Amino acid sequence: MDFAMSPEQRELQAQxxxxxxxxxxxxxxxxxxxxxVGWDPDSWRELGELGWLGVSAPESxxxxxxxxxxxxxxxxxxxxxxxxxxxxATVALxxxxxxxxxxxxxxxxxxxxxxxxxxxxxxxxxxDRVDQVVVAVDDQLLAVDPKGERLSSIDxxxxxxxxxxxxxxxxxxxxxxxxxxxxxxxxxWTALAIEAVGGAQRVLELAVDHARTREQxxxxxxxxxxxxxxxxxxxxxxELARSLAYWAAWCLSVDHQDSAIAASAxxxxxxxxxxxxxxxxxxxxxxxxxxxxxxxHHYYKRALWIEAFAGRPRQHRAQVAVHLGLNPYESSVQAxxxxxxVGPNRTASAA
Amino acid sequence: xxxxxxxxxxxxxxxxxxxxxxNLPAELSGVRHRLKDLDRARSWSRALSxxxxxxxxxxxxxxxxxAPPALDAILLEELAWAGxxxxxxxxxxxxxxPTIIACGTEAQKRRYLPAILQADEIWCQGFSEPSSGSDLxxxxxxxxxxxxxxVVNGQKVWSSYAQVADWCILLVLSDPQxxxxxxxTYLLLDMHSKGVEVRPIRQLTGDSDFNEIYLTDVExxxxxxxxxxxxxxxxxxxxxxxxxxxxxxxxxxxxxxSVREVLRLARERPERSRDLSDSLAQxxxxxxxxxxxxxxxxxxxxxxxxxxxxxxxIKLAWSEANQRVTKLARELLTDLPLDDGHWHYLQLRxxxxxxxxxxxxxxxxxxxxxxxGLPRSR
Numbered sequence: 034m035d036f037a038m039s040p041e042q043r044e045l046q047a048q049x050x051x052x053x054x055x056x057x058x059x060x061x062x063x064x065x066x067x068x069x070v071g072w073d074p075d076s077w078r079e080l081g082e083l084g085w086l087g088v089s090a091p092e093s094x095x096x097x098x099x100x101x102x103x104x105x106x107x108x109x110x111x112x113x114x115x116x117x118x119x120x121x122a123t124v125a126l127x128x129x130x131x132x133x134x135x136x137x138x139x140x141x142x143x144x145x146x147x148x149x150x151x152x153x154x155x156x157x158x159x160x161d162r163v164d165q166v167v168v169a170v171d172d173q174l175l176a177v178d179p180k181g182e183r184l185s186s187i188d189x190x191x192x193x194x195x196x197x198x199x200x201x202x203x204x205x206x207x208x209x210x211x212x213x214x215x216x217x218x219x220x221x222w223t224a225l226a227i228e229a230v231g232g233a234q235r236v237l238e239l240a241v242d243h244a245r246t247r248e249q250x251x252x253x254x255x256x257x258x259x260x261x262x263x264x265x266x267x268x269x270x271x272e273l274a275r276s277l278a279y280w281a282a283w284c285l286s287v288d289h290q291d292s293a294i295a296a297s298a299x300x301x302x303x304x305x306x307x308x309x310x311x312x313x314x315x316x317x318x319x320x321x322x323x324x325x326x327x328x329x330h331h332y333y334k335r336a337l338w339i340e341a342f343a344g345r346p347r348q349h350r351a352q353v354a355v356h357l358g359l360n361p362y363e364s365s366v367q368a369x370x371x372x373x374x375v376g377p378n379r380t381a382s383a384a
Numbered sequence: 385x386x387x388x389x390x391x392x393x394x395x396x397x398x399x400x401x402x403x404x405x406x407n408l409p410a411e412l413s414g415v416r417h418r419l420k421d422l423d424r425a426r427s428w429s430r431a432l433s434x435x436x437x438x439x440x441x442x443x444x445x446x447x448x449x450x451a452p453p454a455l456d457a458i459l460l461e462e463l464a465w466a467g468x469x470x471x472x473x474x475x476x477x478x479x480x481x482p483t484i485i486a487c488g489t490e491a492q493k494r495r496y497l498p499a500i501l502q503a504d505e506i507w508c509q510g511f512s513e514p515s516s517g518s519d520l521x522x523x524x525x526x527x528x529x530x531x532x533x534x535v536v537n538g539q540k541v542w543s544s545y546a547q548v549a550d551w552c553i554l555l556v557l558s559d560p561q562x563x564x565x566x567x568x569t570y571l572l573l574d575m576h577s578k579g580v581e582v583r584p585i586r587q588l589t590g591d592s593d594f595n596e597i598y599l600t601d602v603e604x605x606x607x608x609x610x611x612x613x614x615x616x617x618x619x620x621x622x623x624x625x626x627x628x629x630x631x632x633x634x635x636x637x638x639x640x641x642s643v644r645e646v647l648r649l650a651r652e653r654p655e656r657s658r659d660l661s662d663s664l665a666q667x668x669x670x671x672x673x674x675x676x677x678x679x680x681x682x683x684x685x686x687x688x689x690x691x692x693x694x695x696x697x698i699k700l701a702w703s704e705a706n707q708r709v710t711k712l713a714r715e716l717l718t719d720l721p722l723d724d725g726h727w728h729y730l731q732l733r734x735x736x737x738x739x740x741x742x743x744x745x746x747x748x749x750x751x752x753x754x755x756x757g758l759p760r761s762r
Contacts, residue, residue: 034393034454035386036676037683042385102385241756255758258749264758265751269697276676277669283387298669350665357668358651361661 036279042106049110052083057114059328065117066189066331072117072162081142086124094137101220105227105282112228113235115331117190119159122147125224126158129216130167130174130204147179150217153199156184158342160194167217168199174210177201188338190331216285219296222349222366223285225339226278226299229307232339233271236307236332240264240314247319254317263313270306277302294356297366301349307336387679389458397458400437404466407431413467422548429472429503438477439501446485446497457633457682464637475545476500476507480553480572482626487611487619492572496551508549510540510573510597511620518746520555521565521617525599527556529606529613534558534571536579536602542740546582546595549575554604555620558613568616572608579603589732624742625691632682632695635702636675639709642730643671646713656716663712670705674698693754700747703737710734 038046056076065072080086088104090096097103104124111120123139127146131139138144148167149157157166160179168177177199184193205213241264244255254260281295289295311333315322322329340346344366351365389397412428432438441456442448449455471477481500484492499505516523525538536556546552552573559567573580579602584592611619650657650664657664678698685691710731717727738744752758 034389034679035683036679037687038385237756241758244758253759255752256761258745258752258761261752261756261758261761262745262748264756265700265748268751268756269701272694272697273670273673273677273701276680277673279385279680280387280672280676283385298672302669302673347662350662350669353669354661354665357647357665359647359657359661359664360654361665362658363662 036276038106042103045103046106046110048083049085049107050113053110053114053116057116059114062115062117062190063328063331066115071189071192074118074162076116076118077145078142080118080120081140085120086142087136087140088124089128090136090140094133095140096136101223101286102279102282105224105279108224108227109231109278112231112335115190115232115335119145119147119162121191121221121224121228122159122163125220126150126217127165127167129213129220132204135176148217149177149196149199150214150221154195156193156342157181157196159192160196161192166196167204168196168201169210169214170199172207172210173203174205174213175199175201176204186338187341188331188334190335191338218343219281219285219292221343222296222300223278223281225343226274226281226296226303229303229336229339230271230275230278232332232335233267233274233303233307233310236310236314236329236336237264237267237271239329239332240267240317243318243321260317264317267306267310267313270302271310274299274303274306294353297344297349297352297356300344301346301353304336304340305346308333308340311336387676390454393454393458396455397462400459400462403435403437404462404468407435408466408468412469425469425472426503428469432471433501433503438471438473438503439481442481442485442497442501446493447501453682453686457679460633461637461640464634465641467641470634471503472545472548473500473503473506475509475549475553476505476551479509479623479626480507480551483553483570483610483619483623484572486622487570489607491607492610496572505550506545506548507551507553508543508546508575508595508597509623510543510546510552510554512542513539514541518743520620521568523555523557523568525554525556526560527558527569527571527604529558532606534569534604534606534608536571536573536599536604538599540597540599541585541594543582543595543597544593546575546597547584547592551575552597553610553623555616558616562614565617566614568620569613570610570616570619571604572610573602573604577602577604588735589729625695632678632698635698635706636671636678639671639702639706640675642706642709642713643668646709646716649713650716653716653719656718660712660716664716667705667709667712670701671709674701674705677701693750696742696747696750696755699742700744700751703734703744706737707731707734 084097085107087096088099089101092098108125123146126148145163146165146167147157147159147163149155150169153168153170160181161183163179166177166179168175177196181194181196184195186193244260245253247254277299281299284292284295314329318327318329321327347363348366351361351363354361355365436449437459439448440451440459441453444450477500481497484496511520513523513525527534527536552575554571554573556569556571557567558569579600581598583596585594585596586592681695710727713727714731749761753760
């Protein structure tokens with residue numbers, strides 16, 4: 034067992050971090066969140082030039098030929114800076130449903146996607162920012178035009194919409210459609226967990242920066258244990274969630290039998306860790322943490338979005354309980370075709 | 385990134401399981417009073433030593449297995465899952481030995497290491513004192529130098545295995561005038577010396593895992609100093625770092641064994657477990673997260689060469705998880721008598737988890753100061 038990033042993976046992480054720190058500092062994120070458009074459509078071309086849109090596409094399609102772990106590394110950094118663009122929707126969610134021609138278009142930055150997996154008129158992430166939507170209808174996956182209405186979203190950096198029509202070209206049918214839909218669910222839960230870890234880490238750092246410099250009663254407030262210890266708790270929860278999120282990403286990258294339990298465990302733990310980290314940071318920041326001017330509310334809203342979307346923590350825990358052979362009251366979040374394996378290559382070692 | 389055993393690790397695990405199946409006496413598995421039957425505890429420890437499972441990661445030149453820490457992680461995990469009792473020389477193997485290897489003289493290495501490996505000599509730890517718990521550096525057990533001998537007077541407390549130990553890693557105040565941290569010295573004390581008295585502490589469980597050690601005019605030769613006189617604090621920190629690095633997988637392994645047992649009991653009680661399924665799933669998730677984090681920390685340690693302060697998070701999160709799991713078990717087992725002799729005991733025992741080997745308050749301080757970089761609280 035070797036639970037560490039490879040030198041190449043660390044390099045990708047460092048590249049993403051330094052690019053995004055310059056291009057999307059907190060001030061720019063806040064400015065975009067308050068703007069009418071809500072995001073910077075030109076940034077999509079830059080993501081394409083960096084190779085982030087074709088991380089997992091084969092080199093023959095203009096991609097880097099890597100996998101979901103590397104996509105997860107990018108997602109963590111995008112979550113860290115609250116990037117407002119349909120990366121999660123396109124790469125984490127829609128990609129498995131796309132054929133080679135469409136994947137090549139995504140890799141080049143020429144097409145953005147989202148998906149409606151629940152019901153055709155259910156909430157679609159970033160509907161106003163994409164060119165096409167994968168829609169699950171009956172036993173098919175369709176490619177549908179993004180015509181629809183905007184729904185209210187707590188997080189302006191990640192909008193929601195509803196499709197007006199679900200008519201479109203068929204991408205997959207039958208068992209193949211069910212298998213791909215299930216993978217899309219698991220990738221979505223895992224990607225949300227990874228994003229949550231990236232955001233929670235940043236929001237913890239906001240509190241630490243403040244507690245080191247803000248003085249009351251003649252001392253930095255971070256020297257008071259009543260301030261410091263809740264931040265230590267945020268650190269513990271974020272690290273535990275990070276382990277789960279990367280476990281889930283690794284499971285998906287090798288088609289492991291634990292992919293489903295890992296994705297639900299990670300989604301539940303990371304969403305809660307993110308929400309709590311935000312709440313502790315607001316408290317540590319004091320009055321300034323309650324202002325519009327402080328960036329923390331943007332993180333809090335993303336955290337609440339992640340917590341609520343695609344199954345709440347309690348529903349994912351109910352799903353974990355089912356995997357553990359228990360019979361919960363709570364209705365659980367099930368991926369379509371949950372009884373099928375993602376792939377038979379690897380077998381469970383945990384449980 | 386690879387989250388499954390490598391071929392070498394899988395082979396080691398299989399071999400170990402086979403060995404445990406035929407060598408772990410059924411009557412020892414899950415035994416609560418670890419020293420109730422000293423002869424049996426010794427023979428179990430010797431069996432572990434003879435099979436090469438003691439000192440697995442020690443350098444081969446000192447008689448160790450020279451194995452990578454990943455195999456030690458598997459060993460501790462498998463022993464915990466099997467409910468195997470601790471090696472009686474756990475303080476020697478996990479704390480005294482690694483400290484002597486890191487800071488001791490050649491003569492000390494030759495004298496002490498083989499007997500630790502062969503389970504011939506048992507070690508205990510004399511760090512804490514009645515007035516020096518979390519604030520270890522304030523300790524007052526004095527060592528006065530008379531020529532080539534230190535004369536030690538004072539009292540130590542919370543020493544596991546002291547009632548059966550041959551040797552003690554002892555932290556003493558050798559220079560009361562020196563600035564804090566600079567007047568301490570690290571000694572290897574012969575527990576059979578004149579003036580050493582051990583008194584067991586009766587804990588709230590009724591058991592006596594821990595002892596007090598009274599030291600009255602105890603003579604310790606100057607050759608028993610580890611490192612330099614006055615530099616005992618640094619040597620003691622080496623010991624404590626090893627405590628956290630080595631015991632992490634015993635902790636997560638025993639937590640996993642408890643969670644599996646609670647889940648087994650829950651599946652036998654479908655009605656009761658429906659009410660508790662959210663908590664049951666939550667505890668499984670936390671256990672899994674903790675285990676994965678221990679593996680992540682191990683991989684980081686391998687890259688860095690020594691364990692880092694983030695190991696504190698494992699001890700902190702483990703103690704709280706263990707306390708919750710014992711409560712959850714008792715909430716689940718409404719059909720058992722109030723004192724079932726097992727979970728009841730575990731719940732009482734678990735209260736020490738957040739105190740022993742670093743209180744949760746101290747661990748949060750360590751995280752706040754050394755990991756997050758917050759200003760010191762004192």
